[in-house]
Amino acid sequence: QQQVKQSPQSLIVQKGGISIINCAYENTAFDYFPWYQQFPGKGPALLIAIRPDVSEKKEGRFTISFNKSAKQFSLHIMDSQPGDSATYFCAAWNSGGYQKVTFGIGTKLQVIP
Amino acid sequence: ETGVTQTPRHLVMGMTNKKSLKCEQHLGHNAMYWYKQSAKKPLELMFVYSLEERVENNSVPSRFSPECPNSSHLFLHLHTLQPEDSALYLCASSHARSGSYNEQFFGPGTRLTVL
Secondary structure, eight states: OOSEEEEOSEEEEETTSOEEEEEEEOOTTOOBEEEEEEOTTSOOEEEEEEOTTOSEEEETTEEEEEETTTTEEEEEESSOOGGGOEEEEEEEEOTTSTTOEEEOOOEEEEEEO | OOSEEEEOSEEEEOTTOEEEEEEEEOSOOSEEEEEEEOTTSOOEEEEEEETTEEEEEOSOOTTEEEEEEETTEEEEEEESOOGGGOEEEEEEEEOOOTTSOOOOEEOOOEEEEEO
16 A cells, blocks of 8 residues: 555656656655655665645755645756656655655656756 | 664565675664554555564565564564565664654665566
8 A cells, every 4th residue: 555655756857847756645644745856776765845834845956845734745857957867755754653764656757958 | 883783775676586785783772663654545554573582574475574583673574575565664773662652763664676
């Protein structure tokens, strides 16, 4: 049972375009939503995160949009660059669930010149 | 060495072999994790250790046996594995502050192939 559903599984975007990755969750007990970025041969690394009382968070070219009523959140990468080519994971965490983080299936992003 | 290191980076083993994966963190954290990463599946949390005590064991088969001798080292002992256990095994570490999200720092993983 996939508690955090992520789509698409793969994405090809031209350089300078906008990359959009969507996630949805069911468990309303989740209260923190991090995104991780993983390059080939490396482990995932925290990219950006948001709490459900905020509708949007922006860090540089990366923006999370959060819709609490729809239980959906998304990552937007503006002005996508070839160096952004990586696998992106959305995740969710419940403060009552100790350190257990629930991850999405991942989206492999390729930015082509 | 900085961050989280894992050895070996690649491992090929037969189903009857015994091997161990090693993880070491240099971040002063006191929680450590083992994850399994398979293609087209979410990251699967296998084990969590906090202050060297196992606090999570997600119904992992007994052919995987973790060991955490101190807060800086974590091992995963492997015995009689199956081909479906082939995957990337990731180690992570974090602080263990309760009630707040503790960012997990991942190692590069061990690519395991079971023949």
